[in-house]
Amino acid sequence: MSADGNFYVKRRSVLARKMSSEPIKDADLKTILNAGIRVPDHGALNPWKITVINKEKQKIIDEQIILSEYKKENPDANEQNLQIEANRLQRASVVLAVLSTPVEHPKIPNWEMVLSSGAVCMNLLSCAQSLGYAAQWLTEWYAYNEKMLEYLGGRPNIDKISGFIYIGHKIEEPNERKRPNPEKVISYL
Numbered sequence: 001m002s003a004d005g006n007f008y009v010k011r012r013s014v015l016a017r018k019m020s021s022e023p024i025k026d027a028d029l030k031t032i033l034n035a036g037i038r039v040p041d042h043g044a045l046n047p048w049k050i051t052v053i054n055k056e057k058q059k060i061i062d063e064q065i066i067l068s069e070y071k072k073e074n075p076d077a078n079e080q081n082l083q084i085e086a087n088r089l090q091r092a093s094v095v096l097a098v099l100s101t102p103v104e105h106p107k108i109p110n111w112e113m114v115l116s117s118g119a120v121c122m123n124l125l126s127c128a129q130s131l132g133y134a135a136q137w138l139t140e141w142y143a144y145n146e147k148m149l150e151y152l153g154g155r156p157n158i159d160k161i162s163g164f165i166y167i168g169h170k171i172e173e174p175n176e177r178k179r180p181n182p183e184k185v186i187s188y189l
């Protein structure tokens with residue numbers, strides 16, 4: 001196995017609103033999921049969960065959770081905003097919800113378990129992008145909604161939604177975005 005790192009220095013997300021949502025190959029989804037759970041994980045505690053949200057379930061969650069919770073919090077929302085909320089997850093072919101599900105441990109800090117769930121998100125994202133798919137890691141407001149957390153099987157006040165990994169197809173190649181100045185964020189001792 002060899003890799004020259006080139007993929008990682010060019011990797012780029014595609015905005016969910018700019019992807020198209022035809023199905024992706026089952027075999028690719030399996031590869032992406034396997035990459036997602038192959039992450040550094042101190043003590044092999046597996047303190048995370050991935051939920052695959054396919055087209056049918058996207059529509060149900062969009063209507064019964066996202067739109068309905070949005071309406072509760074925004075009773076005066078206009079039609080345009082309601083349309084956006086009614087179609088959030090349906091922007092993607094498939095959405096992978098990643099939950100951070102830390103456990104009590106005498107030695108391993110909660111922080112490290114949370115970090116490991118971020119690694120799951122990044123592996124899912126990078127793997128999907130390496131296969132040529134459009135993908136984006138989003139939280140948006142509904143990652144912080146308790147009804148959503150519970151719908152995904154999360155325990156209130158313990159588990160958290162680390163992200164929704166949106167995966168779809170590229171309609172066009174994305175433009176590069178502003179990247180950090182290496183000199184400002186990397187130092188050599």
Ligand SMILES: Cc1cc2nc3c(=O)[nH]c(=O)nc-3n(C[C@H](O)[C@H](O)[C@H](O)COP(=O)(O)O)c2cc1C
Nearest residue numbers: 011012013014015136137138139140141162163177
């Ligand atoms: C935890 C997390 C949550 C994010 N949530 C959002 C979001 O809600 N809305 C958004 O526009 N971008 C969000 N982003 C940023 C997007 O993933 C964005 O596409 C990304 O910064 C593009 O970077 P890349 O091209 O290096 O992958 C989030 C990023 C992370 C790490």
